[in-house]
Amino acid sequence: MTQKLVVIGNGMAGARTVEEILARNGDFTITMFGDEPYGNYNRIMLSNLLAGVEDEAGIFLNDLSWYADNNITLHAGTKIEKIDRKAKVVIADDGSRTPYDKLIIATGSSSWTPPMKNVHNPKRGFHQGVFAFRTLDDTRGMIRYARDHERAVVIGGGLLGLEAARGLQNHVSEVTLLHAMGHLMERQLDEKAGHMLQASVENKLGIKVITNAMTTEILGKDRVTGVKLADGTEIPCDVVVIAAGIRPNTQMVADSGLPVERGIVVDDQMLVRGEQDIYSVGECAQHRGNLYGLVAPLWDQAKVLADHITGRDTEAAYTGSKLSTKLKVAGIDVASMGLIAPELDDDEVIIYSEPKKGIYKQLIIRDGALAGAILVGDNSKAASLIQSFDRAQALPEERAEMLFDIGGPAGEVKPEDMPDDAQVCNCNGVSKGAICGVVNAGCKTVSGVMDKTRAGKGCGTCKPLVQRIVEWAAGGEAEDDPAASWYVPGVPMPKPELMAAIRKYELKSVSSVFEKLVPGGEHDAKSKMGLASLLKMMWADQYSDERDARFINDRVHGNIQKDGTFSVVPQMKGGVTTPAELKRIAEVAEKYNVPMVKLTGGQRIDLLGIPKEQLPAMWADLDMPSGYAYAKSFRTVKTCVGSDFCRFGVGDSTALGIAIEERYQGLEGPGKMKLAVTGCPRNCAEAYVKDLGVVAIDGGKWEIYVGGAAGAHIRKGDLLVTVDSAEEVIRLTGRFLQYYRENANWLERTYAFVPRIGIERIREIVIDDSDGIAEALDAAVDEAVQSYKDPWKERAVPATPGQFRTSLPLTVLPQVPVRS
Amino acid sequence: MTIAPIEKTILGPVEEIPYGEGRTYAVGLDMIAVFRLRDGSLRAVSAVCPHKGGPLADGQIDNRVVVCPLHLYAWDLATGCSQSGQPPISVYPVRVDDGHIILGD
Ligand SMILES: Cc1cc2nc3c(=O)[nH]c(=O)nc-3n(C[C@H](O)[C@H](O)[C@H](O)COP(=O)(O)OP(=O)(O)OC[C@H]3O[C@@H](n4cnc5c(N)ncnc54)[C@H](O)[C@@H]3O)c2cc1C
Ligand code: HEM
Ligand code: SF4
Ligand code: SF4
Ligand code: FES
Numbered sequence: 031m032t033q034k035l036v037v038i039g040n041g042m043a044g045a046r047t048v049e050e051i052l053a054r055n056g057d058f059t060i061t062m063f064g065d066e067p068y069g070n071y072n073r074i075m076l077s078n079l080l081a082g083v084e085d086e087a088g089i090f091l092n093d094l095s096w097y098a099d100n101n102i103t104l105h106a107g108t109k110i111e112k113i114d115r116k117a118k119v120v121i122a123d124d125g126s127r128t129p130y131d132k133l134i135i136a137t138g139s140s141s142w143t144p145p146m147k148n149v150h151n152p153k154r155g156f157h158q159g160v161f162a163f164r165t166l167d168d169t170r171g172m173i174r175y176a177r178d179h180e181r182a183v184v185i186g187g188g189l190l191g192l193e194a195a196r197g198l199q200n201h202v203s204e205v206t207l208l209h210a211m212g213h214l215m216e217r218q219l220d221e222k223a224g225h226m227l228q229a230s231v232e233n234k235l236g237i238k239v240i241t242n243a244m245t246t247e248i249l250g251k252d253r254v255t256g257v258k259l260a261d262g263t264e265i266p267c268d269v270v271v272i273a274a275g276i277r278p279n280t281q282m283v284a285d286s287g288l289p290v291e292r293g294i295v296v297d298d299q300m301l302v303r304g305e306q307d308i309y310s311v312g313e314c315a316q317h318r319g320n321l322y323g324l325v326a327p328l329w330d331q332a333k334v335l336a337d338h339i340t341g342r343d344t345e346a347a348y349t350g351s352k353l354s355t356k357l358k359v360a361g362i363d364v365a366s367m368g369l370i371a372p373e374l375d376d377d378e379v380i381i382y383s384e385p386k387k388g389i390y391k392q393l394i395i396r397d398g399a400l401a402g403a404i405l406v407g408d409n410s411k412a413a414s415l416i417q418s419f420d421r422a423q424a425l426p427e428e429r430a431e432m433l434f435d436i437g438g439p440a441g442e443v444k445p446e447d448m449p450d451d452a453q454v455c456n457c458n459g460v461s462k463g464a465i466c467g468v469v470n471a472g473c474k475t476v477s478g479v480m481d482k483t484r485a486g487k488g489c490g491t492c493k494p495l496v497q498r499i500v501e502w503a504a505g506g507e508a509e510d511d512p513a514a515s516w517y518v519p520g521v522p523m524p525k526p527e528l529m530a531a532i533r534k535y536e537l538k539s540v541s542s543v544f545e546k547l548v549p550g551g552e553h554d555a556k557s558k559m560g561l562a563s564l565l566k567m568m569w570a571d572q573y574s575d576e577r578d579a580r581f582i583n584d585r586v587h588g589n590i591q592k593d594g595t596f597s598v599v600p601q602m603k604g605g606v607t608t609p610a611e612l613k614r615i616a617e618v619a620e621k622y623n624v625p626m627v628k629l630t631g632g633q634r635i636d637l638l639g640i641p642k643e644q645l646p647a648m649w650a651d652l653d654m655p656s657g658y659a660y661a662k663s664f665r666t667v668k669t670c671v672g673s674d675f676c677r678f679g680v681g682d683s684t685a686l687g688i689a690i691e692e693r694y695q696g697l698e699g700p701g702k703m704k705l706a707v708t709g710c711p712r713n714c715a716e717a718y719v720k721d722l723g724v725v726a727i728d729g730g731k732w733e734i735y736v737g738g739a740a741g742a743h744i745r746k747g748d749l750l751v752t753v754d755s756a757e758e759v760i761r762l763t764g765r766f767l768q769y770y771r772e773n774a775n776w777l778e779r780t781y782a783f784v785p786r787i788g789i790e791r792i793r794e795i796v797i798d799d800s801d802g803i804a805e806a807l808d809a810a811v812d813e814a815v816q817s818y819k820d821p822w823k824e825r826a827v828p829a830t831p832g833q834f835r836t837s838l839p840l841t842v843l844p845q846v847p848v849r850s
Numbered sequence: 851m852t853i854a855p856i857e858k859t860i861l862g863p864v865e866e867i868p869y870g871e872g873r874t875y876a877v878g879l880d881m882i883a884v885f886r887l888r889d890g891s892l893r894a895v896s897a898v899c900p901h902k903g904g905p906l907a908d909g910q911i912d913n914r915v916v917v918c919p920l921h922l923y924a925w926d927l928a929t930g931c932s933q934s935g936q937p938p939i940s941v942y943p944v945r946v947d948d949g950h951i952i953l954g955d
Pocket of ligand 1: 063322325
């Protein structure tokens, strides 16, 4: 039966909760009461409205038609004065009584006014010229009044006060900020950061800041003429804005007999303590002793409340939020999250300070996870820090990478500074405007936007920028994306869980994984390739190979080209060939009229533009094994000539490269594996920038580097170990590659994988065998090596009907229509 | 959604298409990709990707979409609609009858 739902408070939390309930098809007749005479607007944007970078129309979230469209009765400008719990009705200031089955209290907060003489005027609330900064009406009043006045004072040096001060500069020529504490934003910043911020605010923005300034009195008879501080100082001004804190709106609730401490006491389902039918959400709610004054926690609360009230998930629980904030003042970068000072002896503290530029960065790390961070003067790393903070992600070994972009493209562009037509994804040609369009249409997860626009789906280097744009366009409402941790998008599990489940149920084919592990058994085309790779790795020759799970490249063992033809790259171990082999390749190229013969970046020869149906015949004529230049697999081992010929060579790089390729050829993995062996540190074979690179050094030793890259992302590999023999190199190469195969996410190349795990940890596991799995890794990679078969031998009989039938362009005979 | 009219045509035995894969057929001047879903049913769409001419029959499918092998855009096999803002592809009626692929009504 449809229940009556009443919502008190039409602010950000109330309206969002209703949206979440509608999204879950909740069966309610909804009535909303809001003290403010409007639909629902984005309170956060009042700062931008004041600063003149947003207009009123731009800050409305839901206009009146939204309420009508969703059958919501809105009483705007109506205040609820009492809740009668026995009768289950709410009583409004117009005397009306509205019955409810379920009630949500989302009354938010009001601006708090510190005790000051002469601040109130018995007739009109505040003294003329004094304003709070909380509502649209406050902001309108302030703008109207400030327009024909010159000097403003803002009381309160927190986030809100700073934003108010900056906004007022848009309307008056002189702004002074008074802060009662020793430094600005003392809740979010430590002392040093606070002073650094103050310097920037004074020098860059020209706002005068006075700290330790206790305002005791508002001066002026019928309108403001100044303020007086505790030490007797008088500051003349004609506008005063109070931004000294907020207090939850709970009086009416307490008077109605509901439990109120600092806020309305709720449990993990957002139910008011002791109540079955009354919920509370937003700034007015006190959860596990905490009150929240930011929107992110409210969004989480709204979801849990909606899950619970609609019965969608009665187990849903809100367990609290980690807080992060950014200051919305153009030109002044400030971000803060979690702890602002270490608390335990072994909390790790990392500080970078460059006072001349006003840059200050502090990280606090506890048990390997980010417990707090402060950024002043440079927010370029804010998004990634907030993400590692929220999700307690593993941190890079090189802590400096968290503070600076090292080895990446210099200077991160800010989304707000980019023109709409700026191209973000250079592979798929997606502009900033296109991304924002999708976000504005309601898609607020990074992976959702990537799916819809294909931005970030080419080489992947633009992904961080796509993420920043999505976060910016969503106005801090970008949603966490559970799918981000899944191995493939279509199976809701991270890799370790997925592997455990595959083992538990002995799932040996891709279709069986979908059927067993996806709720509803839905297959997903975009997940098949990743699953095929994983299952092949886990089950080796027991894997049940469904050919449709393979990408076309793996079905026909060639790399598909833009015109639907394929490339043929024969194996050429270590880049070493012979005249006889070259002749054979030349003859084949002539016989088949190969449109292009080209040397690859991996030291072999590419025959391009081969129609699918010609592949088997060409392989037979070549009679060389596949070079695997098309698969997510072990690709090539580049080598330099080394000690055989080179006058600098100290190791036989060619022989070792060939031996490594001989052993690990065709090994599938979560991403490509490109290797190199070089005969001395001059590094002619570019081993430092390979997934695994081997460098001969004097004394018959070899260094092994892992995690290097020189594609769209450039990274020098980390030195894993130095060993004495080529055999040792071959063995450890296999062990590292197997560890990578088992633990990397789908398409996660070693340049991301190695820093994610940390080179120290990899060394412990692969070299020192701290986890006791070395033997198992060796055995697993050996099994994979033994099951290697040259795919180009699959040519006499097609593996499936029409395996090599052309898909385009068609040369088959036209079909004859039948008459019926 | 564009359901294109097409003359009734027998394309060949259904075994020509492995489960979960697609094959291209020429019908008059049209080129049509026919897919055999893992549930045994068939879908037929225009064979040429509207993005940059990729061969859709070489794409991977599930029970809903085909993903073009060249740039991985996806189209709904039942409606022909793109899920990523590309132009739609034509869809054709197709069914299995007595082991044969019958295109058209
Ligand atoms: C200028 C400004 C900038 C901000 N910037 C940020 C930011 O950058 N990031 C961030 O995370 N947060 C920011 N905040 C805080 C954020 O806006 C609040 O956390 C959020 O609005 C709280 O939502 P709420 O629904 O709990 O309260 P509100 O949005 O205040 O909604 C409560 C509503 O209930 C109404 N109401 C109260 N009592 C009654 C009653 N008895 N009967 C009927 N209606 C009633 C009120 O009139 C109000 O409309 C900012 C706030 C301000 C003022
Ligand atoms: C569809 C996309 C791509 C195709 C078709 C492609 C194809 C190829 C081919 C055929 C080779 C020669 C490989 C060999 O001899 O084994 C090659 C080499 C290379 N590719 Fe790609 N590639 C693609 C995407 C990428 C991306 C996204 C990157 C970077 C992130 C990249 C970086 C490289 C590098 C660095 C080499 C040289 C390898 C070496 O020197 O060993 N490629 N590519
Ligand atoms: S071969 Fe590589 S670098 Fe060249 S166009 Fe293709 S993807 Fe880009
Ligand atoms: S890396 Fe060293 S050994 Fe190899 S070719 Fe260059 S100089 Fe010679
Ligand atoms: S050609 Fe099909 S997606 Fe580009």
